[in-house]
Amino acid sequence: MADWYRRNADVITLALHVQPGAKRSEIAGLHGTALKIRLAAPPIEGRANEALLKFIAKLFGVPLRQVELKQGGQSRHKVVAITGSAIDPESLLNPQ
Secondary structure: OOOOEEEEOOEEEEEEEEEOOOOOOEEEEEEOOEEEEEOOOOOOOOHHHHHHHHHHHHHHOOOHHHEEEEEOOOOOEEEEEEEOOOOOHHHHOOOO
C-alpha cells in the first residue's frame, strides 16, 4: 500500500504536493510521501485550489462535488478526499 493515498470504503484520500503556475496541469510522480501535481493555475485567490479539485475530479471520473479539499488551503501540501470513484490511485502513476 502506498503512503500517498488511503481508501476507506468509497472514499479515497490523497496526500498531494502541488506546484502551481506550471505550463500545464499534470501528475509529476511522487514527491516523498505525496503525489506531486503540477497545476497551470496561478496560486492567486484560491484559483489553484479550484483548478486542483477540477483536475482531480476529472482524473477520478467523478463530479466536482465529490472532491473535497480537507487540508492545506494555503499550503503546497494538501489532503484531498474523493468519494465514489472506481479509479485505482496507483493507475495515475502509470498512465497508458
